[in-house]
Structures are given as C-alpha cells and as structure tokens.
Amino acid sequence: MESKQATLHRMVTPEHTCPFGVASLDLLQQAGYQVEDHQLTTRSEVDSFMQAEGVETTPQTYIDGKRIGGHEELVAFLGEK
Secondary structure (H helix, E strand, C coil): CCCEEEEEEEEECCCCECHHHHHHHHHHHHCCEEEEEEEECCHHHHHHHHHHHCCCCCCEEEECCEEEECHHHHHHHHHHC
16 A cells, blocks of 8 residues: 655744644644654744745645645545545
C-alpha cells in the first residue's frame, strides 16, 4: 500500500503555537498521512508564506501537491474521504 503524503505549513513561534495547526497535524496523522511539517517560526516567515501562497491564514495543508486549505477545509476534505 502506498503511503499517503501531506505537507503542512503552520505557525510555531516562541510567542504563539497556532492551535489549528496542532489540530491539523493531529488530524492528518490520525488519517494515516506522513506529514512534512513546515513550522513557520517568525512573524516574517508567516507573512512571507501567506503572501507567496496568496492565503490569509495558517495552517495550510497540501495533499498530492494540491492546496486543501486551512483547518476547516481539511476537516471537510477528510470527512469526504
């Protein structure tokens, strides 16, 4: 069986660990995904990521190179599987 791969970009700064990022990571792992966990550790990293991807929030999940979206979109995506 082929392993399922996901990429997660989430905010983990000294001041704040995004609870939605933690929840998204947990959901992906429970669903059997191998997660490439990209932790954005500074505000400038977060801002640069959001600008580059054209999104307004983190976390953002990608599966098979396709952007799923934030936590709510991930919940909906996994619920459809």
